[in-house]
Amino acid sequence: xxxxxxxxxxxxxxxxxxxxxxxxxxxxxxxxxxxxxxxxxxxxxxxxxxxxxxxxxxxxxxxxxxxxxxxxxxxxxxxxxxxxxxxxxxxxxxxxxxxxxxxxxxxxxxxxxxxxxxxxxxxxxxxxxxxxxxxxxxxxxxxxxxxxxxxxxxxxxxxxxxxxxxxxxxxxxxxxxxxxxxxxxxxxxxxxxxxxxxxxxxxxxxxxxxxxxxxxxxxxxxxxxxxxxxxxxxxxxxxxxxxxxxxxxxxxxxxxxxxxxxxxxxxxxxxxxxxxxxxxxxxxxxxxxxxxxxxxxxxxxxxxxxxxxxxxxxxxxxxxxxxxxxxxxxxxxxxxxxxxxxxxxxxxxxxxxxxxxxxxxxxxxxxxxxxxxxxxxxxxxxxxxxxxxxxxxxxxxxxxxxxxxxxxxxxxxxxxxxxxxxxxxxxxxxxxxxxxxxxxxxxxxxxxxxxxxxxxxxxxxxxxxxxxxxxxxxxxx
Numbered sequence: 001x002x003x004x005x006x007x008x009x010x011x012x013x014x015x016x017x018x019x020x021x022x023x024x025x026x027x028x029x030x031x032x033x034x035x036x037x038x039x040x041x042x043x044x045x046x047x048x049x050x051x052x053x054x055x056x057x058x059x060x061x062x063x064x065x066x067x068x069x070x071x072x073x074x075x076x077x078x079x080x081x082x083x084x085x086x087x088x089x090x091x092x093x094x095x096x097x098x099x100x101x102x103x104x105x106x107x108x109x110x111x112x113x114x115x116x117x118x119x120x121x122x123x124x125x126x127x128x129x130x131x132x133x134x135x136x137x138x139x140x141x142x143x144x145x146x147x148x149x150x151x152x153x154x155x156x157x158x159x160x161x162x163x164x165x166x167x168x169x170x171x172x173x174x175x176x177x178x179x180x181x182x183x184x185x186x187x188x189x190x191x192x193x194x195x196x197x198x199x200x201x202x203x204x205x206x207x208x209x210x211x212x213x214x215x216x217x218x219x220x221x222x223x224x225x226x227x228x229x230x231x232x233x234x235x236x237x238x239x240x241x242x243x244x245x246x247x248x249x250x251x252x253x254x255x256x257x258x259x260x261x262x263x264x265x266x267x268x269x270x271x272x273x274x275x276x277x278x279x280x281x282x283x284x285x286x287x288x289x290x291x292x293x294x295x296x297x298x299x300x301x302x303x304x305x306x307x308x309x310x311x312x313x314x315x316x317x318x319x320x321x322x323x324x325x326x327x328x329x330x331x332x333x334x335x336x337x338x339x340x341x342x343x344x345x346x347x348x349x350x351x352x353x354x355x356x357x358x359x360x361x362x363x364x365x366x367x368x369x370x371x372x373x374x375x376x377x378x379x380x381x382x383x384x385x386x387x388x389x390x391x392x393x394x395x396x397x398x399x400x401x402x403x404x405x406x407x408x409x410x411x412x413x414x415x416x417x418x419x420x421x422x423x424x425x426x427x428x429x430x431x432x433x434x435x436x437x438x439x440x441x442x443x444x445x446x447x448x449x450x451x452x453x454x455x456x457x458x459x460x461x462x463x464x465x466x467x468x469x470x471x472x473x474x475x476x477x
Contacts, residue, residue: 008048012038014065018082021355028058036065097214099272102175103202106130106195113152119196120145126193130155130174140174142181146189153188173205206265211285216272218242218284218295223249229302235291239298246298247283252291261292268294270363274338278331280351280361299359301352308347308413318442318475320356321409325445326470327358332402333463335360336395343393345401346382347408381416385429386457396457402466403452406445411438430455444473 008014014036022029028050030036035053042049042059050060063082108116110132120127120143127145133154134141140155142165153165155177162170163177166187171177178192185191211217224241229248231237238249252264271282286293301307304324308316328350335342342360349362378388384400386392404416417425417435434453437446448469454460461469 008038008041008062008065008067010038010040013068014038014050015068016064017066018064019355020060020064021353021357022058026059028052028056028060030060030064035068036060096216096272099206099210099214099216099269101266101269102205102207104130104174104178104205105197105202106178107174107203108196108198109203116141116143117150120150123148123150124194126190127196128192128194129196129198130178142177142188144189144192151189172207172209175205176207203262204266205262206269208265208287211265211268211287214272216268216282216284217288218286218293220286220289220293223247223286223293223295225249240295242283242295246300248296248298249286250294250296252293264292264294267363270340271296274335274340274363276331276334278327278357278359279334280359296361299351299361300354301356303348304350304352304358305347305408305413307352308409312412313440316412322470322473322475323356324350324352324358324409325406326467328360328405329402329463329467329470331360332398333467335398336463339395341393341395342398342401343387344379344382345398345405346379347405347413350405380422380425384457385426385455388426392457394457395462396460399452399460399463399466400457402463403449406449406452407435407438410441410445414438442473442475444469 016030016032016034016036019031020027020029028036030052036050039049039051039057041047046062047059048062049057050065051057106129108119108129108131111119112134116129116131119129123145125146129143131141131143133139136154136156139157140163142153142155144151144153155163155165155174156167157163158170160170162172163174164170165177165181169180169186171180180186181188181192183191222242226239226241229237229239235251238251240247240249250264252261265285268282268285271280275281280299281297283295283297286295328345332342332345342363344362345360349360350358351361352358380388382401382404384397387397387400407416408414417428420428420433432455434450437443437449448461448466451461452466
């Protein structure tokens with residue numbers, strides 16, 4: 001692609017060669033034949049800022065438009081539009097930053113005073129941990145070793161849920177409080193120097209202020225709630241409108257616990273780091289009122305699981321199936337490249353746009369790591385044996401789940417392992433049992449499933465290799 005081919009100077013009038021539904025809030029949707037004026041070339045020369053003839057503005061991919069003087073060539077374009085050219089992520093995210101997850105290795109949860117004293121033995125000045133308060137439920141206790149004894153500081157909360165160890169200076173969360181006293185004793189017996197790390201999975205915290213500082217906060221007044229779409233793990237999901245566009249709004253219905261709130265925000269935090277055409281995109285988080293809202297792009301056809309079950313063979317074509325498989329695999333290739341492990345890949349967590357583009361959603365369990373808390377329930381029928389047995393999560397455990405997803409896809413939404421009780425699945429799989437191919441499943445697709453279900457994770461293909469296999473598969477006409 002030459003510079004001349006890829007760039008239209010500002011002011012050029014272009015015509016859409018294909019329908020472009022848009023994939024992110026800053027995109028400009030248009031249809032084939034629509035007139036668009038180029039405003040400027042972005043940092044990524046493959047994308048332009050443009051103005052539609054109806055006055056709306058946004059980003060468009062170069063390979064979906066052509067100069068108006070050449071528009072006579074759009075009468076018979078290729079029947080399948082190209083994939084919108086990948087864009088420079090720095091250009092996409094130039095106005096918004098990544099919201100990081102912070103771990104709390106020093107937080108030990110609900111342990112007793114005696115347990116905390118034992119953990120701080122042998123004593124060492126500045127050795128510390130934080131636990132839940134037994135005397136004041138909902139608050140915390142900072143335990144610090146100094147001169148052979150353990151000092152206890154009650155951490156209280158204010159009306160905003162900010163925390164303080166002295167009732168004077170308040171911090172947004174425990175991480176901010178600990179970081180402060182690691183730098184300066186500021187009234188404590190000594191500065192916090194060494195933490196006692198909790199064994200197993202560590203709790204996490206996400207800063208509300210960071211969502212605001214990184215440009216992800218959406219004023220509540222800018223959201224128009226329309227109707228409920230369903231209920232999720234944390235509350236309800238609504239159809240809404242934001243700046244004239246349909247959006248999906250996940251509502252944290254009740255703040256039942258700090259852990260529930262943080263897990264809800266963790267999903268939003270993960271989504272700030274991701275930008276791909278086959279992942280459901282985050283638009284923002286509404287924090288200025290209670291409850292908290294997580295706002296994502298709206299996927300008009302809903303969950304793939306329900307789409308498969310309600311349409312079936314009479315509507316869903318072989319081409320649809322291979323397209324859905326490629327879409328999901330493409331999203332997982334991206335996650336794999338980012339070292340993210342989804343850990344709950346299934347057709348229920350894949351959403352469809354009005355244009356039947358499949359996108360992976362629900363990043364509530366995704367982390368840049370492989371641990372999980374024991375309280376998180378795992379979907380047994382979709383989870384790899386090593387993840388169920390040894391808590392070992394990786395991209396290869398996601399590959400196992402992708403094999404189960406393919407089985408769902410080609411069985412039109414049937415529940416995996418039919419006639420096998422959930423409690424027996426682990427035993428069956430360890431003995432070598434693997435599901436038979438669904439009726440009408442192409443041999444190539446079933447081979448991919450079996451490759452995904454290798455007992456040894458290292459023997460399973462990665463998503464890039466699976467994608468190459470899927471690209472070779474041509475469904476019968």
